[in-house]
Amino acid sequence: MKRSRSEHIQTAVLNYLKKRNYTDSEATFKQNFKLEETLLEMTSRVLRNNKISKSDSVSFSIGSLDDYFHSFLELKTFVEKCVAQRKHSKLKGILFPVFIHSFLDLLLADRSTESTSYLRRFGSVFDQSHRLLIKQIENLGIPQDQVFLFQIEELRNCNGKIVLTDDDQLALKIFLQTQENLSLMKIINDRIQIVLPETDDQLNLSNGDFTSTNTSPQKVLSASKTPTKVCTVDITIADARKIIDDVRKSPPALTDLTLIKFKGEGLIHATPSQDHSIFLTGFDNSTVKLWRQGNRIPDCNLPTPDISCVHLGSDALEDVYDRLSMKTQQDVTSLNEDGVVSLHGHSGPVYDSCFTSDNKFLITCAEDSTVRLWDMQDLKNKVIYDAHNRPVWCVDISAYDLYFATGSADHTARLWTTERTYPLRTYAGHQDSVGAIAFHGNCSYLATADRVVRVWDVNSGKPVRVMTGHWAPVMCVAFSSNGRMLASAGEDYRIRLWDVSSGNLVKEMRAHTDTIYSLAFNYDGSLLASCGADCSVYCWNTATISTTGDQKNQHLVAQWSLPNSTQSLINVDFKSTNKLFCYASAT
Template structure:
């Protein structure tokens, strides 16, 4: 009877009006699960297996983990012992539909009561929390424009108010009127050290006296004071909780340069809605790599690039083609613009330069004389971290290009490593399902972050260094936010349907972006713990790298589909249908390379629905058969990207 009832509902949903089809179709999954479990619980093993095999395919993409867990069920004992079966039978599945769709559903079930309608109605009553809302009162989320966009594939599914709390993607903290039960976070910038502030102000005053700004432009001191006033103090972390070494002359030079760049950079401040200021991208492509490159990293001063390889070594390049010289080099050694770092015994999966910033070249250097610029500027990166399949992390000197320290604690391959924004501390993650926080001065980890159910594949720091983000692969697929002072998780974000491959926190400290191997990018609000929006455009193979503009208004991404894409990160609005349709139809597709800008991959037979581009994409830059391993916004809001040519 359950098979007949489900078939009845399925056929009716497929024939229903387009404006109701999407929301009524969301009812099929919970009805499928509970029909299947009812057959198994009532000891119909053959019918149970046939039912599961017949209808499982339509849910594979969105619920593949649950499908995998349920497929072994065929007897009542299995239903009692399977954790996913118990989860569904012990909790109500939440679903929201509009009043008109709800009325149409009830009328249909009552009209076909003896043909299976009563069975469906019984399942809804016992296992589904069906909330019906007025389309107008519910706002833009269920407007006709949003429904039409969903029909073209531009949808945020599953909905954030759908599913079993704590299990289905996006189901945490969904009640907009609920009291704030989440822990309050200190998201403001880290307060500047008092002595450092005085030294920076003195340097800025000296620079203003020597180089007064043109009329109409702020002095550097005014820019500095304005920046300090804009930083809220009520939710800022305490410097006493996270001790850092005393500031040096290098720190003063870096802060002075940040103030100069904050005044002079190309700013991206206005809301773009998918159309806005053009972003320039410089692409660095590696040739003849034979697919041996695992990771690429740029230094903060934009003078060095490093790659980690499957052959266990690291190669560092000078981007301005100047020789990289070590005081340990013999006098007979020929200077070279690249250096090879050898020490790991397994493939290198992650790299991270110590913090640095680009300083303007002196007159002497501009004329082409002087020593190696990348090693004489007061802000050049001094260290490089690397992690490997050999379970170790290594710290390298970029003055001597030698290995300084080997950090051992992970018991499996280490997938990623990141310096904190202020240096001194770093965090690593690995296949042992943990992330660890370290100090460069100690060989033992300071914090151990445990909670994920699978490999921790990506990590990132909050700009104030008070929090760390970790992202896990299948079957966990969650992002966790950790307080580094207490070592405990303060936020859990679930919503990805693919393995999370990259994560990046906005410079303003309020948003975090995460991406997966299905080509989707999700934006999360840290204060509320809510999903802001979901962006689509990359083809299959995944998004490998993310970075934010300095003003936190634009996000740039790169991945396996051989494109660099620029995104509007403002909260979604109901845009006009023509723009969305143009993007969804692949209106930005490029002609060259392995993928067009509209999201098409090298597979020309891929269906149009798999290459949908959401309207919040501002621009896309296709490469020529070069997957993009790294994208990075400079302090002047230009984008550096890098990849390997794979013909």
């Protein structure tokens, strides 16, 4: 019979080993080299590989059986200690799911002997409600067909949810961080869903044990021969695309407006930190004041962030909002001067300020023509940037804190870095005071404005766009998050929206009856908020703005007229959850 290519390869390798007198290697090679396998063996191998490949490969890069023994013993000791300290603790319920998933990981990794040893070692730990299930899974062995895989999948699903209180979750988190056990952390993160008691509507827990009233061991091991039905919706692709387009074109959702009022004479500006935990205000008596939520003095030593727990940006902001205890417009927050930190250094009115992204430093500018950098650790002035020869009206910092820029009454804007006390670039060309400044999101462009809005190339220092149309000084400019649009407004009571790529005017919006002091885009650029001296806040839909066929204020989404006790609105700011914050000076 004609020999296959594999047989030729085997013969060549065996002849080479024999010629070199590698007798041990020859015997091992003969033992491991299989020229054929049965249909059952091939099916088992393919199913196992397919099952393992669906999960993270780290989960199956498992160590020795002793590692699993040690991990479970540490977890068991920790749970027993917590239960002894707190009688109402439900941590005991995590033991059986971890036990089951550890056994299945060993089994699917083709380590049936070790999985059996693991099962016999800890199977006696659990009570009678789990013994029957443990006795039945002893006979699973290596899965040989799809039925066994159905059984394993049902075991994982039935042991994938536990109920723990907040105290139990915190204790478990601390335990996992201190132990640094990768296999245990992977099982809990990937296989087990932890819920709070009030959200548990599927399982009945008795004395903290992981038992379900509607699931028996016999039912767990009964493989379903029919595939699970998938819910389908009778909708065409064209209909789905139309729905998506309608959602995109619909007006963005705006939840509420939060007004924060500062009581004090001579308030000029107010700036929040990026995490909304600190506020900075500048006054005409050359004083800079720091406000903490709850009127508490800023901590000199800021805590190190916990990098072991990652939150979405909106989750972290929601937590900040809860701590700030700020409601909607009906519950206006007023911050008085009790417990406020004052910073002294400037010799004239403080016009603008900004925080670094990590809240370690803040930058202020004033009429004394200086820019100062303050250290939030000890609240001292560390650096003085002195290059302008007239009052400095505005300051802005770029993404990642690469640069900061200032605009001055000397008709120039200057580019700085915190590492040097002299400017990196000087942008000259304006015919009047530079009263507004803003960085593009990519840090490569800078917008400045007097009565004309100019966009500069940060690296070359050359203007790349010149946008004319305002007939009065511009007080504020803002780039959209995607960098495609630039908004400007000021003493002519009008908001102009520009296309950055072409420099053309997209839309002029009129609603304010007095000077506009602040503009802000939301996180996706679909909303633009404005506020000013008329004590009104307007919110515009910029997602569908076009230059033709628009009626007056057609794209106005919302507007607020604020109480008479509000003297002036000086800043407006969006958060990533589309919540709008406005800062005002109170009479």
